Amino acid sequence: MTKVHxxxxxxxxxxxxxxxxxxxxxxxxxxLNLSLLEISHRSKDFVExxxxxxxxxxxxxxxxxGYQVLFLQGGASLGFLIAAYNFLPTGGKAAYINTGTWSDxxxxxxxxxxxxxxxxxxxDKNYSYIPSGFxxxxxxxxxxxxxxNTIFGTQFKKTxxxxxxxxxxxSSDIFSKKINVADFDLIYAGAQKNMGPAGTTVYIVKESAxxxxxxxxxxxxxxxxxxxxxxxxxxxPVYPIYVSMLNLQWLKKNGGVxxxxxxxxxxxxxxxxxxxxxxxxxxxxxxxxxxxxxxTFILTDESLTEEFNxxxxxxxxxxxxxxxxxxxxxxxxxxxxxxxSVQVLVDVxxxxxxxxx
Amino acid sequence: MTKVHxxxxxxxxxxxxxxxxxxxxxxxxxxLNLSLLEISHRSKDFVExxxxxxxxxxxxxxxxxGYQVLFLQGGASLGFLIAAYNFLPTGGKAAYINTGTWSDxxxxxxxxxxxxxxxxxxxDKNYSYIPSGFxxxxxxxxxxxxxxNTIFGTQFKKTxxxxxxxxxxxSSDIFSKKINVADFDLIYAGAQKNMGPAGTTVYIVKESAxxxxxxxxxxxxxxxxxxxxxxxxxxxPVYPIYVSMLNLQWLKKNGGVxxxxxxxxxxxxxxxxxxxxxxxxxxxxxxxxxxxxxxTFILTDESLTEEFNxxxxxxxxxxxxxxxxxxxxxxxxxxxxxxxSVQVLVDVxxxxxxxxx
Numbered sequence: 278m279t280k281v282h283x284x285x286x287x288x289x290x291x292x293x294x295x296x297x298x299x300x301x302x303x304x305x306x307x308x309l310n311l312s313l314l315e316i317s318h319r320s321k322d323f324v325e326x327x328x329x330x331x332x333x334x335x336x337x338x339x340x341x342x343g344y345q346v347l348f349l350q351g352g353a354s355l356g357f358l359i360a361a362y363n364f365l366p367t368g369g370k371a372a373y374i375n376t377g378t379w380s381d382x383x384x385x386x387x388x389x390x391x392x393x394x395x396x397x398x399x400x401d402k403n404y405s406y407i408p409s410g411f412x413x414x415x416x417x418x419x420x421x422x423x424x425x426n427t428i429f430g431t432q433f434k435k436t437x438x439x440x441x442x443x444x445x446x447x448s449s450d451i452f453s454k455k456i457n458v459a460d461f462d463l464i465y466a467g468a469q470k471n472m473g474p475a476g477t478t479v480y481i482v483k484e485s486a487x488x489x490x491x492x493x494x495x496x497x498x499x500x501x502x503x504x505x506x507x508x509x510x511x512x513x514p515v516y517p518i519y520v521s522m523l524n525l526q527w528l529k530k531n532g533g534v535x536x537x538x539x540x541x542x543x544x545x546x547x548x549x550x551x552x553x554x555x556x557x558x559x560x561x562x563x564x565x566x567x568x569x570x571x572x573t574f575i576l577t578d579e580s581l582t583e584e585f586n587x588x589x590x591x592x593x594x595x596x597x598x599x600x601x602x603x604x605x606x607x608x609x610x611x612x613x614x615x616x617x618s619v620q621v622l623v624d625v626x627x628x629x630x631x632x633x634x
Numbered sequence: 635m636t637k638v639h640x641x642x643x644x645x646x647x648x649x650x651x652x653x654x655x656x657x658x659x660x661x662x663x664x665x666l667n668l669s670l671l672e673i674s675h676r677s678k679d680f681v682e683x684x685x686x687x688x689x690x691x692x693x694x695x696x697x698x699x700g701y702q703v704l705f706l707q708g709g710a711s712l713g714f715l716i717a718a719y720n721f722l723p724t725g726g727k728a729a730y731i732n733t734g735t736w737s738d739x740x741x742x743x744x745x746x747x748x749x750x751x752x753x754x755x756x757x758d759k760n761y762s763y764i765p766s767g768f769x770x771x772x773x774x775x776x777x778x779x780x781x782x783n784t785i786f787g788t789q790f791k792k793t794x795x796x797x798x799x800x801x802x803x804x805s806s807d808i809f810s811k812k813i814n815v816a817d818f819d820l821i822y823a824g825a826q827k828n829m830g831p832a833g834t835t836v837y838i839v840k841e842s843a844x845x846x847x848x849x850x851x852x853x854x855x856x857x858x859x860x861x862x863x864x865x866x867x868x869x870x871p872v873y874p875i876y877v878s879m880l881n882l883q884w885l886k887k888n889g890g891v892x893x894x895x896x897x898x899x900x901x902x903x904x905x906x907x908x909x910x911x912x913x914x915x916x917x918x919x920x921x922x923x924x925x926x927x928x929x930t931f932i933l934t935d936e937s938l939t940e941e942f943n944x945x946x947x948x949x950x951x952x953x954x955x956x957x958x959x960x961x962x963x964x965x966x967x968x969x970x971x972x973x974x975s976v977q978v979l980v981d982v983x984x985x986x987x988x989x990x991x
Contacts, residue, residue: 281667285674288872296661296669303657310638312653314831314877317642317953350707350833354868355854386852469869474671476707476833476871495743497712511711512826514833515645516873520671596674 282618285596286427286571287449288469290613295523302519313519318512326519327508333525337533338451340458340481347480347500347508348518353379353448355498356465356478357386360444362498363482364419364463365391366490372396372417372441377404377426378602379446387421390492396420403603404429406563413439419462425450427470428600430573430607431566436460442486450570451479452528453612454538462486470570471612473521476514528612537612544610544619545569551623555630557581561605575605578633585629592625594618639975642953643784643928644806645826647970652880659876670876675869683876684865690882694890695808697815697838704837704857704865705875710736710805712855713822713835714743717801719855720839721776721820722748723847729753729774729798734761734783735959736803744778747849753777760960761786763920770796776819782807784827785957787930787964788923793817799843807927808836809885810969811895819843827927828969830878833871885969894969901967901976902926908980912987914938918962932962935990942986949982951975 283290291299306313307322316323331346340346351359360383365371369391373384375398387393394417397408404426413420419442425432427449436443442462451466458464462483469475480500487501496502496510503510528537549567552558552574561573576582589597599605608622640647648656663670664679673680688703697703708716717740722728726748730741732755744750751774754765761783770777776799782789784806793800799819808823815821819840826832837857844858853859853867860867885894906924909915909931918930933939946954956962965979 279667283668283672285672288672288675288869290672291669296671299671300657300660303660304653310636311640311952312648314653314656315640315642315645315647318645318832350709350871351712351854352707352868355707358852358854382853389850389852467869474873475675475869476874493746495715495746496739497708497715511709512645512824512832514707514871514874516831517833517871595668 279593282592282594282621283596283614284594284608284610284618284622286600286607286609287611288475289609289611291474291520291524292527292613295520295527298523299520314516318509318515323515326522327513330518330522330525331508333522333529334479334481337525337529338456338458338481343484344458345482345484345500345504347482347503348477348513348521349480349503349508350477350514352475352478353446353465353467354382356446356467356480357383358389359480359498359500360421360463360465361387361390362490362492362494363487363500364442364444364490366418367391367492369490370394370414370417372413372420374398374408374411374420374422374437375400376407376423376431377429379426379448380423383421383423383446399431404431405561407431407433407566413437413441415440417441419444421445425568425570427571427609429603430562430568430571432568432570434566450568452525452534452537453541453570455534468517468521473524474517476517477521479521540616541569541610541612544614544616545572547616547619547623548572548608548610551626555626557630557633558626561603570609570611572608572610573599573603573605574608581633584633588629589622589625592621594622594625597622636950639949639951639978640953640971641951641965641967641975641979643957643964643966644968645832646966646968648831648877648881649884649970652877652884655880656877671873675866675872680872683879684870687875687879687882688865690879690886691836691838694882694886695813695815695838700841701815702839702841702857702861704839704860705834705870705878706837706860706865707834707871709832709835710803710822710824711739713803713824713837714740715746716837716855716857717778717820717822718744718747719847719849719851720844720857721799721801721847723775724748724849726847727751727771727774729770729777731755731765731768731777731779731794732757733764733780733788734786736783736805737780740778740780740803756788761788762918764788764790764923770794770798772797774798776801778802782925782927784928784966786960787919787925787928789925789927791923807925809882809891809894810898810927812891825874825878830881831874833874834878836878897973898926898967898969901971901973902929904973904976904980905929905965905967908983912983914987914990915983918960927966927968929965929967930956930960930962931965938990941990945986946979946982949978951979951982954979
């Protein structure tokens with residue numbers, strides 16, 4: 278097969294060896310002569326998958342005692358509601374940092390339960406930076422933020438210092454770098470970036486922080502009902518969880534989060550330095566807040582758009598068109614994208630400069 | 635590979651040709667040299683999958699104009715809440731028929747929104763029959779029932795006649811027989827029986843019936859928000875939807891719901907007649923309410939349990955142990971289970987009689 282350099286923003290590139298095993302399990306899983314798709318989620322074989330997946334999350338992120346890991350459905354979009362239901366008493370106050378579309382949607386869901394103090398926002402500059410220097414109200418029940426903005430290409434480089442509990446939507450950078458789980462009461466993340474395929478969402482929650490809102494939480498939105506049933510309150514999304522497990526095994530085998538953080542830093546440095554060096558390109562976010570996952574940039578001369586589009590397509594590069602709300606280009610460099618693929622893009626940019634410089 | 639006769643109650647058997655194609659798409663989808671798992675859900679190739687899947691549901695079930703088909707996440711368990719949120723005004727009244735665990739859970743979720751009149755129940759006989767002769771209150775906003783009970787093995791043979799709108803959880807018998815969609819304001823069903831693998835849930839909803847509750851519905855639970863975005867309000871569960879599409883293509887190619895209904899009737903007749911004929915076995919539900927999907931039965935002499943378990947296991951039969959709340963055996967005969975597999979089980983039962991009769 279021709280090698281495609283897959284820069285998709287999510288669902289995104291997964292390692293070839295993971296895809297190979299994932300493909301095999303669809304016809305014959307664990308030598309059962311049955312597909313993974315047609316066995317009971319209560320079977321020994323699948324319960325083992327679920328437990329392995331939960332353990333790998335704990336091991337790779339160094340999840341401390343007292344935290345639970347769940348694989349649920351609904352994406353981070355349902356997570357916005359789940360976070361608010363489980364941590365915000367009806368009518369209570371929560372502090373949200375608004376760094377774009379996803380933060381904005383999270384705020385809307387929290388407003389159904391209580392009051393949201395939007396304590397910082399980068400909306401004034403189309404979310405092209407990460408706000409700083411904000412105060413966090415002590416009477417808020419928690420601080421919520423989105424660690425990485427896939428659309429605009431910004432990323433928190435540090436966890437905000439907070440005296441109140443912190444909740445983070447890490448959908449697009451979980452497992453891409455070291456984090457200190459103890460800094461958070463709740464982390465949630467849709468799988469379809471660095472964890473696995475679309476269709477499951479991981480929750481990492483401090484168990485002692487739950488059950489304190491007095492809310493009458495619907496069963497499927499109540500993290501405690503899922504914890505009680507070991508993440509099998511109802512039939513789980515079997516296949517997305519299995520592929521996530523394979524992908525986390527791949528990450529562990531290669532050196533874990535320490536290793537991938539270095540690789541991700543190298544990839545980002547390579548691409549951003551070319552964006553900054555090459556006069557035909559320009560980054561569109563504040564340099565200090567640039568995302569290691571999603572690099573956004575534009576052509577300095579828009580009339581060259583068609584030509585550049587032809588050039589990268591000819592190099593088997595896929596998925597670098599920018600999001601419709603930003604325009605330009607977005608190169609997503611998730612864990613499974615190799616450094617060589619970034620080099621291919623950088624080479625295309627250099628060649629493009631030679632022709633048009 | 636040794637042929638396994640897969641009677642799993644769900645996730646359940648899928649056709650071999652579906653599994654083969656589903657496996658291939660994980661390594662190379664549509665000759666893109668990319669996995670289906672690593673492309674954007676907004677790509678032309680996946681949008682086509684989503685639209686095909688929605689169209690096949692419409693075609694196979696004869697869905698009339700004015701209805702929308704959605705593929706969402708969360709299983710029927712989230713459907714319990716979605717049904718209530720979208721059709722029951724806060725404090726309003728709804729009528730529920732209780733035929734077991736799933737109805738019971740549906741009732742609990744509706745009670746968070748309004749008042750539930752449990753108008754009929756078979757709890758008095760451990761849900762071994764389908765109630766009849768009940769009245770439906772005219773002031774209720776809708777009637778809710780579960781068409782097939784997988785745990786106890788009962789099934790509604792007709793849609794209840796109702797002057798108020800009807801909502802049905804068809805998780806375990808959708809696509810197994812003809813239905814008249816116009817009888818319902820909402821049908822919802824987890825995929826993992828006759829539609830596809832676990833991880834998606836189909837909603838078939840009369841659009842004009844929505845938006846009338848005055849409820850402030852969270853975005854992910856609001857069927858109108860999903861309709862507005864063509865079932866892509868957020869990243870959909872790509873793979874479960876793709877495999878469902880393949881499975882619905884298989885059903886269409888073989889003759890659709892008319893065809894499978896005949897096959898399912900044959901399979902059920904074959905097994906139930908053996909259960910009734912063979913003195914070593916006994917059905918545990920009312921004969922008139924027996925499910926064509928899940929046949930439950932017990933040994934008349936419990937001391938033979940170990941021997942019978944060995945016999946069916948030796949015949950490569952899988953997944954016929956009864957649910958823990960019922961005991962005995964449960965043979966689930968979903969669409970993809972061939973008549974030959976039922977014959978194998980019946981032969982084991984006949985041989986067992988010869989040895990022990």
